[in-house]
Amino acid sequence: MNEAKGLDNGVMMDKQIIFEDEQIRVIFLKGSSAELIFSFGDLITRAKGLSVNAEKSLHKFDFNVIGIMPKQKSWFPESSILAMMDSIQPVIAPFKARIAYGGSMGGYAAIKYSNLLDVQRVVAMVPQYSINPEDVEDTRYNMFYQPELNGRMFVRAEDVSPAREYIVIFDPYYAADRVHIEHLKPLIPHAHYLHLPYTDHDAIAVLASSALVHDFLRHPFDASYFYKKMREVKKNSKFYYRKVIENLLPRHRAALGHILKSNALALDDQFFDAKQKQALLRELFSNKQVDQQDLAKLGIQVSMPQEKRSLLQDAYGHGLVFNVISQKIESYAAGAIELNHKFLIPIYAKGNALVQISWNDQPYMIVMNDRQMMKLVLLQDELSLGMHPLMMKKYAGYYVLSYKNLNLSTDELGAAHFADVLDDSSKFVPQLEKA
Structure with a gap:
């Protein structure tokens, strides 16, 4: 023991x-x-x-x-x-x-x-x-x-x-x-x-x-x-109000205004994902139910750029993410990523670049050492000894994530590892994120 x-x-x-x-x-x-x-x-x-x-x-x-x-x-x-x-x-x-x-x-x-x-x-x-x-x-x-x-x-x-x-x-x-x-x-x-x-x-x-x-x-x-x-x-519970709004909004438009007026919410700007924000803004602006204070309660900025991003998918059709709990790159089905979006942070196609994610509205690069221990580091921060950034390489029709001379591969269960091979399991295809 x-x-x-x-x-x-x-x-x-x-x-x-x-x-x-x-x-x-x-x-x-x-x-x-x-x-x-x-x-x-x-x-x-x-x-x-x-x-x-x-x-x-x-x-x-x-x-x-x-x-x-x-x-x-x-x-x-x-x-x-x-x-x-x-x-x-x-x-x-x-x-x-x-x-x-x-x-x-x-x-x-x-x-x-x-x-x-x-x-x-x-x-x-x-x-x-x-x-x-x-x-x-x-x-x-x-x-x-x-x-x-x-x-x-x-x-x-x-x-x-x-x-x-x-x-x-x-x-x-x-x-x-x-x-x-x-x-x-x-x-x-x-x-x-x-x-x-x-x-x-x-x-x-x-x-x-x-x-x-x-x-x-x-x-x-x-x-x-x-x-x-x-x-x-x-x-x-902020989680509760997010789920209530998600479920009620399509059927009971007036419910959103009532929730905002009767509750002292103070949500951050990462609380709702892009799809939820889009639906909320559409209802709020079209029905004129709320004011700027109510938007602030929801953590929504009025002028939001609608960025089109492509999630990297593996050979099994699963999206590549960084799991902030396990501190590892893994792959999950789209439904699992959406369900656990606070913990499974998507990795998007960026061209030839460092492998990065956006978490809590901060850009992080994913770094690793020779023992394949990963961690997140803010772009402006210093690397600790032995840590090296992962690289994203763009090829015709697919991307490869590399550490030194090793390439990342995923298996059908979503586990990822690095090896000195380049095959279908280490080729990731960009898939445009649904609105």
């Missing part, structure tokens, strides 16, 4: 890695609670050091936590979880009160392994039933399905139990998530389904609150109580 003690806001944290294989890293965060929380990571916040999903919220209340963090985009393969169980028994055995918590991929695992972990409560936000295209067609995640790892990955009757309490949070109007819920309902008809309308897949971001996490884990279920707490959190 790898042990470490770290500081969080000045408080010493006792952590240790208690299991690890190619797919997952399992970390024990020691606390003083009677309960043991199994906290599953998600697709974006994969294993990084000793970080645990929802760590700040869980540590604030001194929970004992088993953080199960994915190292790959592989949806917690059963083989890894079973191997984990053999290794962590001495740690989890003393705890009779157990709770599983997670969102999206982590929500799937919290439900899927609820019997195996012998938990009393499961809190799952926007979970999947399966990513196997034969089970559920979901263009966001089907690309990550691997038969050798995810065989029979769908949630089965023997995975769940009516003796366990399931709390499932989702947007009933978001078809991509609703299809998974419809598959889960016959398996866990006794579950408590809490609706979070007009948030799409962003429930995790919208409901980010230590107090709410605490209530989900400990408070006896009371639908009216939870809805009251969720409303309180939503009112302070």
Whole structure:
């Protein structure tokens, strides 16, 4: 076991890695609670050091936590979880009160392994039933399905139990998530389904609150109580207002003016993407609902250049991005990039130039060392020793991203690496960004 003690806001944290294989890293965060929380990571916040999903919220209340963090985009393969169980028994055995918590991929695992972990409560936000295209067609995640790892990955009757309490949070109007819920309902008809309308897949971001996490884990279920707490959190969530505006704008034009007039928003200019800004401005100016102050609330400048950009796509039709969480170049399907645009920053065709991204309205170049460790550096900043900028090279019909004599390639799962080859996997085609 790898042990470490770290500081969080000045408080010493006792952590240790208690299991690890190619797919997952399992970390024990020691606390003083009677309960043991199994906290599953998600697709974006994969294993990084000793970080645990929802760590700040869980540590604030001194929970004992088993953080199960994915190292790959592989949806917690059963083989890894079973191997984990053999290794962590001495740690989890003393705890009779157990709770599983997670969102999206982590929500799937919290439900899927609820019997195996012998938990009393499961809190799952926007979970999947399966990513196997034969089970559920979901263009966001089907690309990550691997038969050798995810065989029979769908949630089965023997995975769940009516003796366990399931709390499932989702947007009933978001078809991509609703299809998974419809598959889960016959398996866990006794579950408590809490609706979070007009948030799409962003429930995790919208409901980010230590107090709410605490209530989900400990408070006896009371639908009216939870809805009251969720409303309180939503009112302070920028993510919520963005999703509400996205969903209501096409159908209820007057709702936007009402939201602006009745809420003290102060959004930055990167809060909405270009497509959202365009739609907002069209409605605002055509209906004369708002003034300059209201535009400032939305972080919108009146004179915005409409820049046409071309996203680089790999041989599998996936867009090239810089993942600010993993600090790596990766490729994702267009739907996944749009869904997680705060963390997956597109790499656009720039001609022969340094590889750059624009993040928080600042231009960054992507640099790397010989160990293929990447980081972002502001254009005007100095490079640290050993770091070199990545270069973008333009050829007839495609681009190549290079580090010294090595070229970047991506595979069908979106992972990227550098090698001394130039083939179809290292040729990126510019695709004009949709308005």
